[in-house]
Amino acid sequence: xxxxxxxxxxxxxxxxxxxxxxxxxxxxxxxxxxxxxxxxxxxxxxxxxxxxxxxxxxxxxxxxxxxxxxxxxxxxxxxxxxxxxxxxxxxxxxxxxxxxxxxxxxxxxxxxxx
Amino acid sequence: xxxxxxxxxxxxxxxxxxxxxxxxxxxxxxxxxxxxxxxxxxxxxxxxxxxxxxxxxxxxxxxxxxxxxxxxxxxxxxxxxxxxxxxxxxxxxxxxxxxxxxxxxxxxxxxxxxxxxx
Numbered sequence: 001x002x003x004x005x006x007x008x009x010x011x012x013x014x015x016x017x018x019x020x021x022x023x024x025x026x027x028x029x030x031x032x033x034x035x036x037x038x039x040x041x042x043x044x045x046x047x048x049x050x051x052x053x054x055x056x057x058x059x060x061x062x063x064x065x066x067x068x069x070x071x072x073x074x075x076x077x078x079x080x081x082x083x084x085x086x087x088x089x090x091x092x093x094x095x096x097x098x099x100x101x102x103x104x105x106x107x108x109x110x111x112x113x114x
Numbered sequence: 115x116x117x118x119x120x121x122x123x124x125x126x127x128x129x130x131x132x133x134x135x136x137x138x139x140x141x142x143x144x145x146x147x148x149x150x151x152x153x154x155x156x157x158x159x160x161x162x163x164x165x166x167x168x169x170x171x172x173x174x175x176x177x178x179x180x181x182x183x184x185x186x187x188x189x190x191x192x193x194x195x196x197x198x199x200x201x202x203x204x205x206x207x208x209x210x211x212x213x214x215x216x217x218x219x220x221x222x223x224x225x226x227x228x229x230x231x232x
Contacts, residue, residue, distance in 0.1 A: 043225040100211055102221055104158045
């Protein structure tokens, strides 16, 4: 069965620091990859998604992610974080042919100190 | 953009009673919806896939008789927690695909329902 693993459970950064959150998945076939953000008390919002094409995907709020097929990875990056980026971040994967169900990683709590 | 409305946003019920949660796609048709459960500080665990006009597909370990799912129309799926107990207290979230007939597209999430069973 497909699974998603996020290596960093809790990350604390100062404002303007660079961010990279790891995400690895286990599935040998074609996948579609997503990063979602959940701000405190709010619902999930899509940051970016990868379906095909350029493996470097740019999303909202200055986030980007790179799909490296050989490493089964889809790491999220931001060059300079802001206090407002404090939130929970989830990587998610759906595999072709599995009815489209989205499987989430464990999530990473990002705390940005002003 | 696509919007999914989920109600109620929070509910408190007594142990042994049943609670129904609604998930509506407001401006698109969703033949497939998904129900998730999220414990505090944890990830979203997929409970079941709701298919319009047919039985839901439950994930391993999810009791289908406890969590009844009905997807009677292209815009509405309901999750009923039957005979709720305190251990069912959680955050329940629904999600809908907005273009299921065209391969993977976007997923839109409801705002979630906080269920507390006392």
